Amino acid sequence: xxxxxxxxxxxxxLVVLAAVMVITSARRSDVRGAGALARETVKRDKxxxxxxxxxxxxxxxxxQAIATRTAVLEKATEVAPVVWRAxxxxxxxxxxxxxxxxxxxxxxxxGTAAFGASxxxxxxxxxxxxxxxxxxxxxxxxxxxxxxxxxGFVYKPEARTWLTTYPADSLPKARLSYGNQGPVLxxxxxxxxxxxxxxxxxxxxxxxxxxxxxxxxxxxGSQYDRVGEKKAGPAPRGMDRFGINVSNGNVIVxxxxxxxxxxxxxxxxxxxxxxxxxxxxxxxx
Ligand code: FES
Numbered sequence: 001x002x003x004x005x006x007x008x009x010x011x012x013x014l015v016v017l018a019a020v021m022v023i024t025s026a027r028r029s030d031v032r033g034a035g036a037l038a039r040e041t042v043k044r045d046k047x048x049x050x051x052x053x054x055x056x057x058x059x060x061x062x063x064q065a066i067a068t069r070t071a072v073l074e075k076a077t078e079v080a081p082v083v084w085r086a087x088x089x090x091x092x093x094x095x096x097x098x099x100x101x102x103x104x105x106x107x108x109x110x111g112t113a114a115f116g117a118s119x120x121x122x123x124x125x126x127x128x129x130x131x132x133x134x135x136x137x138x139x140x141x142x143x144x145x146x147x148x149x150x151x152g153f154v155y156k157p158e159a160r161t162w163l164t165t166y167p168a169d170s171l172p173k174a175r176l177s178y179g180n181q182g183p184v185l186x187x188x189x190x191x192x193x194x195x196x197x198x199x200x201x202x203x204x205x206x207x208x209x210x211x212x213x214x215x216x217x218x219x220x221g222s223q224y225d226r227v228g229e230k231k232a233g234p235a236p237r238g239m240d241r242f243g244i245n246v247s248n249g250n251v252i253v254x255x256x257x258x259x260x261x262x263x264x265x266x267x268x269x270x271x272x273x274x275x276x277x278x279x280x281x282x283x284x285x
Pocket of ligand 1: 199200201202203204217220221222233234235
């Protein structure tokens with residue numbers, strides 16, 4: 001075969017192939033192109049139409065809706081405009097913000113008042129007994145007997161007070177040293193001393209020492225004799241004390257007033273330690 005014949009044959013083959021492709025694609029777009037319905041869909045539509053019978057078509061519905069929309073609208077009844085009036089500020093202003101403001105102020109005031117009342121109640125000397133008020137600690141005779149039976153000391157927790165006896169033969173000296181503390185001297189003249197339990201050095205509770213018959217502070221070693229006059233240690237003075245009043249045989253200790261203990265060097269009873277000490281009397285800071 002000559003080259004010319006071969007070229008002609010190839011061209012013919014290409015032409016035939018192109019024709020086949022064009023015909024095939026045209027058919028496909030007829031069958032599956034956009035908007036084309038499948039055969040099953042067309043069938044189902046036909047069956048629905050048959051079932052619906054004389055029901056209005058979609059276009060009929062649309063026409064009816066347009067007619068309804070464009071029908072003459074009923075005119076609204078005219079209403080006279082309402083004249084605006086400024087609202088009542090009291091009524092309007094009780095808003096959430098104002099409510100919270102008022103509630104906050106109320107709570108703060110109430111809380112402050114409650115706190116103030118509690119503070120006053122706490123600081124006010126109690127009228128009904130207990131520390132800070134006049135405490136009835138018992139009958140004078142009974143107390144002196146109890147002090148003797150308990151070897152020199154009786155503790156009254158409700159008055160935070162140690163009670164000890166005061167020797168009658170020391171009263172002349174006591175009048176010189178305690179003359180400016182009338183209620184304290186009054187107790188001594190009735191044979192009693194009421195000593196505050198708190199150490200005048202740094203405030204520890206001072207216990208009695210039965211062996212020495214003194215008070216001896218375990219914190220830093222301050223020592224006081226049985227009537228609270230300082231004997232040793234770092235304390236700046238003797239034990240502080242309360243006034244005593246004896247009324248109808250009852251001993252009333254006034255814990256509302258604390259009298260400073262006697263200055264260092266005051267020694268009205270001359271009592272020395274009567275036995276071993278409970279703590280060392282050396283100064284410890
Ligand atoms: S507190 Fe009593 S000696 Fe220091």
